[in-house]
Amino acid sequence: MKTIGFIGVGKMATAIISGLDKNKFKIIISGHNLTKTQKQAETLNVTATSNHEELVQESDFIILSVKPQVLPSVLSKLINHLTKDKTLISIAAGLTLSDLKHLADSENQPIIRVMPNINAQIGQSTSAIVKNEFVDDSAYATVQEIFKSTGSVHEIAEKDFSTFAAIAGSSPAFIYMFIDAMARAGVLHGIPKDQATAIVAETVRASAEMILQSGENPWSLVDKVSSPGGTTVAGVVSLEQNHFIGTVIDAISATIEKEKNL
Ligand SMILES: NC(=O)c1ccc[n+]([C@@H]2O[C@H](COP(=O)([O-])OP(=O)(O)OC[C@H]3O[C@@H](n4cnc5c(N)ncnc54)[C@H](OP(=O)(O)O)[C@@H]3O)[C@@H](O)[C@H]2O)c1
Structure with missing residues (x-):
């Protein structure tokens, strides 16, 4: 042994x-x-x-x-x-x-x-x-x-450890922020915080599981949920207009940069 x-x-x-x-x-x-x-x-x-x-x-x-x-x-x-x-x-x-x-x-x-x-x-x-x-x-x-x-x-590869540390080591903090923000929006519209947090956390878990199980590109799943002229695409466009993707990428880059300068 x-x-x-x-x-x-x-x-x-x-x-x-x-x-x-x-x-x-x-x-x-x-x-x-x-x-x-x-x-x-x-x-x-x-x-x-x-x-x-x-x-x-x-x-x-x-x-x-x-x-x-x-x-x-x-x-x-x-x-x-x-x-x-x-x-x-x-x-x-x-x-x-x-x-x-x-x-x-x-x-x-x-x-x-x-x-x-x-x-x-x-x-x-x-x-x-x-x-x-x-x-x-x-x-x-x-x-x-x-x-x-x-x-x-x-x-x-070892050269990718800093990137890994950002997208897997630090990212739980960013994901918690995303969950909390969405739950807070639920509170704004009338759902108690504990319940809203559980609803969002379960949805995040299942959405991640959907990506892993289906093997589909996340962006094609976004398209699948977005009916023409529907509610979801209105939210997707609002996120885009508020630089959601660029903001997330900047956060990961800032994390990598900080680690390299420690
Ligand atoms: N936590 C995470 O999510 C995470 C993620 C990735 C990598 N890591 C890495 O994992 C390592 C441990 O992190 P951790 O979160 O487990 O930290 P931690 O909870 O603070 O554990 C470190 C342990 O080391 C003990 N210790 C301090 N000086 C020692 C010595 N001279 N000899 C033997 N033990 C000593 C501490 O004892 P006392 O408490 O009695 O001082 C403590 O129990 C770190 O290198 C960290 O970078 C952690």
Whole structure:
């Protein structure tokens, strides 16, 4: 049985651990406060190690799930314990494979970078994955399996990670804004906020499902809902006249720009 070690046991690690099959993998964790980590281990039905070094020694896969600003100092203390049969995985926003290679102080350490999103908390993350050339097929397949247990996994080129972070990592915030705006319009026209929010959220979920299930281009679905001279096309034209598409694209571009300048 392969052992997966998590360094840092916050929201994302907890979400990933919750989705994993404990009969298939041995899971060990290490935080920065042993008493707290032991309590978390009990709740999550996994094993606490007393320190990060011990975790690295026992793990086949080491998932660095601390905040990006903490990761360099955590990793720098582990370099003497990393061996080439261990795969290092980072879920930290903004740290590239090249950054991680330098931090691991190794030319040929197997390293995988994964970018999950907040929907991991309900087992529906949309994650991106990229590996360096030292990861073998078997390890790569296992890491994909780990992240597929909390949602979907997309193999993308590393140059596209910033774009992915905007359209999958930050976009839930934009989608929440859209849902809230539409629900507020429902309130304006007389429906209580809770009910309006549920109505819009269910409609957004089903509309996304329709795109995924039908394989149709979203724009052709817009046309299908828009009867000639009807109510929907009046709303579609109003959105267009108020630069809906351009506004959304600008928001994604601003998000990408910000990440590149961090
Ligand atoms: N949350 C998301 O939606 C999301 C999405 C994509 C990627 N990520 C990435 O996932 C990583 C974790 O994010 P998160 O949201 O799970 O953050 P989080 O909830 O703050 O978890 C980070 C954990 O690291 C622990 N920690 C701090 N210093 C440590 C140390 N020296 N050694 C061991 N553990 C330490 C913290 O413990 P204390 O709380 O006790 O300080 C905390 O439990 C980040 O790199 C982030 O970029 C998160």
